[in-house]
Amino acid sequence: MFDWLVVGAGFAGSVMAERLARDRNERVLVIDKRPHIAGNAYDRHDKAGLLVHQYGPHIFHTNSRQIFDYLSRFTEWRAYEHRVLASVDGMQLPIPINLDTINRLYGLDLTTEELAVWFGERAEPVEEIRTSEDVVVSQIGRELYEKFFRGYTRKQWGVDPSELDKAVTARVPTRTNRDDRYFTDEYQYMPKHGYTRMFESMLDHPNIKIMLQTDFADIRDEIPFRRVVYTGPVDEYFDHRFGKLPYRSLGFEHVTEENEWHQSVAVVNYPMDHDYTRITEYKHLTGQTHPHTSLTYEYPSDRGDPYYPVPRPENAALYKRYEALARAEENVWFVGRLATYRYYNMDQVVGQALATYRRISESIPVARPHLNGMLAPAPEAGMP
Template sequence: MKVDWLIIGSGFTGATLAERIATQLGQKVLVVDKRDHIGGNSYDCFDEHGILIHKYGSHTFHTNSDMVWNYLSQFTQWRPYFHEVRTVIDGKMVPVPFNLNSLHVLFPKNFAEKLEELLIQHFGFGVKVPILKLREAASGELSFLADYIYQNVFYKYTLKHWELDPEQLDRSVTGRVPVIISRDNRYFQDKYQGLPKHGYTRMFNRMLGHPNIKLMLNTDYREVMNQIKYKRMIYTGPIDEYFNYVHGTLPYRTLQFEFETLDQEYHQEVGTVNYPFEYDYTRVLEQKHLTGQISSKTTISYVYPQKYEPGVNEPYYPIPRNENRELYKLYQAEADKIKDKVLFAGRLADYRYYNMDQAVARALTLFKSEIGLKS
């Protein structure tokens, strides 16, 4: 087989670049994925009970980027949806990110009102405050609150998810879920929020449906390299794996999902409920809240964080720590040596904790800066 581009991986990064190259440059692309489906971790499908599930965890699309939203809107209509999350503290369902409503769920009325007043006086209304910053800046009763939120919302959950204390991670991790001094229960506050109306897989099918794009699924690209002639490659997998771990293994965290279908319309009040203290799983997901599907049954999934082991499970989250970034830089230097032949992009190839919209933005920017003008 002869193509202009060989793209490894069919998630947001690979699909976006394949679509741009095929439609904007008129060049031929082969997309190879070791899984038996397209879409990477955003893949969704109907289970045996007819419930549309996200196989690798709930995916709510959100972005402030007009460029990203308008680009994907070529391939899907959107179902508007504002994601809400609860965390279980002392048996109570508490909104997260922690906000003023959370105060009133947990504390007596007078004390909650006092804490609310102190937060607004100290930080202002509508402000997002990273938990570590709140702990550093707080005093008196706000210091009690900061420690309470840290221990009950962040510390235990972070320890279960990462097997690390929050202080051992880059502050971008704790900054992803700040304390919000408002009554907004939405998990995200982005300009655009929703889900592809007919599912992510349908959207990916449209992105990859151009005649210039061929797919090869359930295939390790290394097993077919000798059968394919190509001019350049785009690699979206783990960068350390590409270079055969010459500098050692980059650490990742991974997840295991256990699905259960229940004979009831809904199991929980929102799409995601976190369990920082109880059980071995970190959260329970119920995607019917996201999809709006009507059914007398519902399928939930229990999410168990695990250590990533190459060849045993799939890498999900790069672990953002300084020493890991230094190791990644060694692989980045290797990638720079072959950038005329191979481009690296995506969460695993860049070793960056991208959201979905950030992966699309990265791909669109890469196309514009490195591919569209040079091909």
């Protein structure tokens, strides 16, 4: 008899398993459909010996000291500030759009103050900002929207930005200074030895058993357990009772080149041309020194593993019906991006898992107290 069955070995499931096993001394079975732990953050060494991210680049960043400290128990860090370029009009320009982006694109020499005025002259009034298109055109106008956002968003999500919730493009700010960092969070690091090693450390506990290539549907009636942490698609848990929730997937082409470098930054976006959305070069992320370089080309798709909930009003309404079922389910906790149908960053998933664990600790007596009767306190953590 396991005290807990944790479905999914990504961030949400692994954090929950670690806390339940280490802090409550309870027996946890972690299962995952894939042949590895770490979920979409899984990284591996390819044939050239380069560390690559199997499911596209994962860049850790957070403003939460609690979340950073919690993960620091399981990894050392390598400081890294992410920079992205966008291929537009035959140039590779900083994204998010900043002062250098505009000056180089249009051959100008604007100052920060002048750029704010320049944006204001091109911004289109929008009575109510509801969509991703509204966000951009109301701030910087339609021409920049067409060059940097519309094509990329249509490739990434399979629909026009005018059909997507405003949250999608609101994630990418516009700057009037020369700050070319993609994120501005206080803590920006990469796990020194990779994400998979971090997850191995997190799940390395005698109370945790792991079963890979295992489907929840195949074992839910075969293995005895008291409670469940579920991190898979919420509609799948309920056998798609109200229909399938739309998710966006990705296809990846991993390539190794014999030259030392391919591009000047880790990620180059392609909003205007090609079927792929971006190219990632991993040596920028890992700091590895190697005569060859490994890249990943990303191709968004409607088919394949679910990666991103599609933020549209009708999808949110459908999720609310599943959320009502989830709230009524006894002894099951739904955690993570897929289980709560939210477009979370990695640190937000960790924060959600720690907050869920805290609620469990406050409401459910410990099944297996430590021999000395003492439990280590759970770390305080919340959403950043």
